[in-house]
Amino acid sequence: MPKVLLLLLLLVAQVKSVWADANAAEVYRQAFALLEPLSDEEAKLLKNGSASEPGAPATKALLEKHAEALALFVKATALPECDWELNYGSGLEHGFPHLKPMAVLIELLKLRADLAFREGRSEAAMADHLAGVRANRHATSVGRTIPIGHPEQDTMEATSPSR
Helix, strand or coil, X not given: CHHHHHHHHHHHHHHHHHHHCCCHHHHHHHHHHHXXXXXXXXXXXXXXXXXXXXXXXXXXXXXXXXXXXXXXHHHHXXXXXXXXXXXXXXXXXXXXXXXXXXXXXXXXXXXXXXXXXXXXXXXXXXXXHXXXXXXXXXXXXXXXXXEXXXXXXXXXEEECCCC
């Protein structure tokens, strides 16, 4: 029996180390893929945020509809590195495609935190709030380096600020 326990602990440690090396941006993209389109009513509910009645059936249905995406999103917020792999050297004409789905998931997270708080689940509310803070930091993350200069020129690399 002790051998089985030891093997199980080693397996868990390996899984954790693989997960810790993951790029949060990739996990966020998986969460984005799980997002379902919002109806007009759902978009309005998100826009109103905590001003809406969080315990209402529509709020609970919206959170349930996106439960899988939220679970993956929260896992991504726990990862230390987030590199969106955007090519800043070619200009900003490509925009930031991750910002809109990030905003939707952050709003869903805020709604879920508000519901948890109103139901007396303050630890769950605080965990969602902190995940939202980490997600905001990841949303503006530029990865490990920012190329400076023109793509055809020799580029210098500046280390991004530590998070």
